[in-house]
Amino acid sequence: MHKRMDWSAITFDWNRARAFLVTAEEGSLSAAARALGLAQPTVGRQVEAFQEELGVVLFERAGHSLTLTPAGQALLEYARAMGEAAVGLSRVAYGQNDDMHGRVTIGASDAYAGILLPPILEKLQEQEPGISISLVVSNDAADLLRREADIAIRNFQPKEPDLIAKRVRTAYARFYATPEYRATLGDPTQPGDLGEARFIGMDDTGTMLGIMQKMGFPITTENFTVTTGNFLVMWALVKRGMGIGVLDDRIGDHDAEVVRVMPDFPPLEFPVYLVAHRDIYQNRRLRFVFDFLSTALA
Amino acid sequence: MHKRMDWSAITFDWNRARAFLVTAEEGSLSAAARALGLAQPTVGRQVEAFQEELGVVLFERAGHSLTLTPAGQALLEYARAMGEAAVGLSRVAYGQNDDMHGRVTIGASDAYAGILLPPILEKLQEQEPGISISLVVSNDAADLLRREADIAIRNFQPKEPDLIAKRVRTAYARFYATPEYRATLGDPTQPGDLGEARFIGMDDTGTMLGIMQKMGFPITTENFTVTTGNFLVMWALVKRGMGIGVLDDRIGDHDAEVVRVMPDFPPLEFPVYLVAHRDIYQNRRLRFVFDFLSTALA
DNA sequence: CTTTTGGTATGCATAAACGCATGGATTGGT
DNA sequence: ACCAATCCATGCGTTTATGCATACCAAAAG
Numbered sequence: 089m090h091k092r093m094d095w096s097a098i099t100f101d102w103n104r105a106r107a108f109l110v111t112a113e114e115g116s117l118s119a120a121a122r123a124l125g126l127a128q129p130t131v132g133r134q135v136e137a138f139q140e141e142l143g144v145v146l147f148e149r150a151g152h153s154l155t156l157t158p159a160g161q162a163l164l165e166y167a168r169a170m171g172e173a174a175v176g177l178s179r180v181a182y183g184q185n186d187d188m189h190g191r192v193t194i195g196a197s198d199a200y201a202g203i204l205l206p207p208i209l210e211k212l213q214e215q216e217p218g219i220s221i222s223l224v225v226s227n228d229a230a231d232l233l234r235r236e237a238d239i240a241i242r243n244f245q246p247k248e249p250d251l252i253a254k255r256v257r258t259a260y261a262r263f264y265a266t267p268e269y270r271a272t273l274g275d276p277t278q279p280g281d282l283g284e285a286r287f288i289g290m291d292d293t294g295t296m297l298g299i300m301q302k303m304g305f306p307i308t309t310e311n312f313t314v315t316t317g318n319f320l321v322m323w324a325l326v327k328r329g330m331g332i333g334v335l336d337d338r339i340g341d342h343d344a345e346v347v348r349v350m351p352d353f354p355p356l357e358f359p360v361y362l363v364a365h366r367d368i369y370q371n372r373r374l375r376f377v378f379d380f381l382s383t384a385l386a
Numbered sequence: 387m388h389k390r391m392d393w394s395a396i397t398f399d400w401n402r403a404r405a406f407l408v409t410a411e412e413g414s415l416s417a418a419a420r421a422l423g424l425a426q427p428t429v430g431r432q433v434e435a436f437q438e439e440l441g442v443v444l445f446e447r448a449g450h451s452l453t454l455t456p457a458g459q460a461l462l463e464y465a466r467a468m469g470e471a472a473v474g475l476s477r478v479a480y481g482q483n484d485d486m487h488g489r490v491t492i493g494a495s496d497a498y499a500g501i502l503l504p505p506i507l508e509k510l511q512e513q514e515p516g517i518s519i520s521l522v523v524s525n526d527a528a529d530l531l532r533r534e535a536d537i538a539i540r541n542f543q544p545k546e547p548d549l550i551a552k553r554v555r556t557a558y559a560r561f562y563a564t565p566e567y568r569a570t571l572g573d574p575t576q577p578g579d580l581g582e583a584r585f586i587g588m589d590d591t592g593t594m595l596g597i598m599q600k601m602g603f604p605i606t607t608e609n610f611t612v613t614t615g616n617f618l619v620m621w622a623l624v625k626r627g628m629g630i631g632v633l634d635d636r637i638g639d640h641d642a643e644v645v646r647v648m649p650d651f652p653p654l655e656f657p658v659y660l661v662a663h664r665d666i667y668q669n670r671r672l673r674f675v676f677d678f679l680s681t682a683l684a
Numbered sequence: 685c686t687t688t689t690g691g692t693a694t695g696c697a698t699a700a701a702c703g704c705a706t707g708g709a710t711t712g713g714t
Numbered sequence: 715a716c717c718a719a720t721c722c723a724t725g726c727g728t729t730t731a732t733g734c735a736t737a738c739c740a741a742a743a744g
Contacts, residue, residue: 094534095408095421097476098469102400105475110393118691123393127733132692134731142479143488152691152740159482166475171396173467177403178395180464181440184457190441236392416721425703430722432701450710450721 102170104138107131108146109167112156176367179235183368189218192377195237199319201225203339208384212377219373232365238374239381240363252369253361254378256385260355264340266329267347277350279305285349286331288322289315296334299356360385398439400468405432406444407465410454474665477533481666487516490675493535497617499523501637506682510675517671530663536672537679538661550667551659552676554683558653562638564627565645575648577603583647584629586620587613594632597654658683 111120111131121128139146146160156164196205201223209221224237232240232251246253270276273285282305289296289312300307314330316322326333327345337355340346362382368374409418409429419426437444444458454462494503499521507519522535530538530549544551568574571583580603587594587610598605612628614620624631625643635653638644660680666672 093411093421094529094532097533098404098408098472099422100472100476102404102468102472105472106396106400110396113391116691123391124397128692129694129734130732142476143483143485144479149692159479162478162482163475166471166478169471170400170468170475173464173471174396174398174400174403177461177464177468178398178440180460181442181457184460185441187441231392234392235395414721426722427704427724428702447722 100141101134101137104134104141105167105170106174107134108138108160109164109171111135111154112146112160112164112167116154175234179365180367182235182238182374183365183370186370186372188216188373188376190373191220191222192239192374193222193224193235193237194377194381195224195226195232195240197241197319198225199323199335199339200241202320204336204385208381211384212380215380216373216376219377221377232363235365235368238364238368238371239378241381241385242361242363243358245359245361246363250366251363252366253363254382255359256362256382257360259336259338259358259360261334261358262337262340262355263332263334263349263353264326264343264346265332265349266327266345269329269331270347270349273349278353279303279350282307282311282332282349285311286313287311288313288325288331288333290317290319290322303356399432399435402432402436402439403465403468404472405429406436406458407462407469409433409445409452410458410462410465414452473532477663477665480533480536480672481663481668484670486514486671486674488671489518489520490537490672491520491522491533491535492675492679493522493524493530493538495539495617496523497621497633497637498539500618502634502683506679509682510678513678514671514674517675519675530661533663533666536662536666536669537676539679539683540659540661541656543657543659544661548664549661550664551661552680553657554660554680555658557656557658558635559632559656560635560638560653561630561632561647561651562624562641562644563630563647564625564643567627567629568645568647571647576651577601577648580605580609580630580647583609584611585609586611586623586629586631588615588617588620601654 107120107124107126110123111117114120114123117132117135118128121131124131135146142163144159144163145157146163147154148157149155194201194205202225205223212219212221232238232246233248242253243259245255265273274281276282276285279300285307287307297307297309297312314325316325319335322333323335323339323343325331327343332349333340333346334356337348340348362378362385364374364378369378405418405422408421409415412418412421415430415433416426419429422429433444440461442457442461443455444461445452446455447453492499492503500523503521510517510519530536530544531546540551541557543553563571572579574580574583577598583605585605595605595607595610612623614623617633620631621633621637621641623629625641630647631638631644632654638646660676660683662672662676667676
């Protein structure tokens with residue numbers, strides 16, 4: 089029998105702490121209300137009541153924008169800790185959930201989300217109608233620790249120990265352009281022929297440039313005349329004949345408007361990982377989607 | 387501008403998490419309701435709703451007692467983390483509170499609470515009527531980190547770095563008994579005369595016995611015929627002539643029913659500390675009470 | 685200077701949560 | 715084996731919180 093505990097210190101309204109946390113992080117009551125799925129007056133009253141309950145002034149209102157008082161900053165630290173724990177709780181709870189009905193959120197690049205995934209998800213819906221899919225399209229990797237997504241498709245092995253990753257296949261990236269544009273380059277057959285070519289790059293031009301230079305391409309930053317963080321935009325530009333795009337051959341080879349540049353040149357290899365959080369990998373429907381994607385993508 | 391955060395993971399009802407935490411720790415819905423100051427059906431419904439909300443079964447009901455499921459145990463870890471943060475938040479908020487109206491909780495032994503403190507608190511009430519005092523009487527030291535008390539009176543220096551301690555004075559403990567009982571011992575004048583004496587001990591007889599043995603008293607556990615964890619009970623037993631009690635001379639010398647045993651024997655010295663948490667030492671009325679006690683006890 | 689946009693307070697009707705009282709059920713003690 | 719104590723579930727009346735609509739305000743855009 090453990091000692092009788094004193095709970096008086098935690099009898100304040102925790103939902104008000106939540107309202108305070110989100111308001112402080114988002115910067116306004118309205119934004120907090122949107123984030124929480126509540127009405128703005130509700131959040132305002134909760135924060136107001138929180139200040140009253142604690143006897144502390146949390147926000148100073150400089151005209152329009154809210155700024156934290158020193159007291160508010162001191163408290164925010166602990167509210168953040170509560171929020172972190174709440175995220176963990178939510179994550180573990182989600183992992184323990186074994187209901188096949190519900191939502192699964194997949195984080196993927198726009199190319200995968202827009203081109204490769206749709207037919208796969210269609211079959212998945214057919215097989216398990218109870219599962220609804222939410223696609224989070226983002227250029228940079230979704231934060232699985234914060235559960236911005238349940239499953240993510242990535243091209244690199246995650247370093248976080250709490251994540252589990254499965255290498256589902258090796259993707260091959262090739263060079264594509266319109267036949268017309270390829271002709272203007274003289275239908276090149278080796279890297280050395282591409283010194284004057286224009287490439288449509290992604291945001292992380294640096295890495296891609298480095299890889300290509302190592303492969304013997306005589307190119308510099310100057311060759312990347314257009315850069316975009318969006319694969320679909322990049323692809324549209326390629327199809328307008330504006331340059332060469334580098335893309336997974338599963339996508340490029342099935343598009344009749346473009347052709348390979350240097351068809352026989354060995355492609356760039358990069359891995360495709362399916363990633364999930366260790367805690368929620370127990371979740372039955374999530375595991376189902378994970379395995380389904382794994383076989384469908386392989 | 388920081389990245390727009392995703393708050394979907396924390397939009398569950400935090401008060402339900404609180405109900406779950408306290409229920410799990412206390413072991414029953416009724417106990418949790420008492421601890422939280424809520425009605426039992428309320429806590430029951432909150433826990434029920436929490437399970438429904440998360441889609442997880444948290445408790446298994448074996449007849450009467452609730453036991454956590456594995457899922458519940460996994461979640462409890464995070465609920466505890468939320469609770470820890472909540473305690474910290476409450477503590478800091480309390481420290482930021484500079485209102486002179488409100489409650490201050492003092493943790494003290496029953497001897498201090500019942501004998502020395504009452505006149506001091508009376509004067510304090512007179513001087514600052516807005517401050518109401520709550521006395522937590524406990525044999526073992528109140529947990530200041532969990533805010534079971536705001537200020538504690540202790541006889542040892544706390545080791546926790548988050549606590550601040552002020553040595554307010556040195557107390558002197560002497561031996562007391564009724565004149566009649568002292569006479570039966572032959573009005574002893576030195577430790578060696580007390581080999582057959584009976585002592586009314588506190589629970590931690592071991593330490594007291596060790597100290598006295600080192601001082602040359604020819605006594606063993608046998609001499610502590612009666613033991614109690616309560617100073618006032620001990621004192622009442624002494625006044626009934628049942629044996630010798632060891633007590634602060636501020637208390638013993640002001641009681642006409644008892645006399646010193648070995649009046650000229652050097653007393654046992656022990657320090658008196660006033661202890662508070664660093665975070666809440668900023669609190670204005672708490673600081674006032676702290677200083678008031680400090681001067682009143684010195 | 686006016687307009688527009690994004691944000692905050694107030695009033696009121698509705699919906700949700702709460703407390704009280706009660707009944708059923710289990711454990712522990714005599 | 716019974717009784718007392720303790721605990722949990724249900725129903726109902728009341729309190730409380732929430733959402734909607736709206737008015738108000740400040741800052742940026744035209």
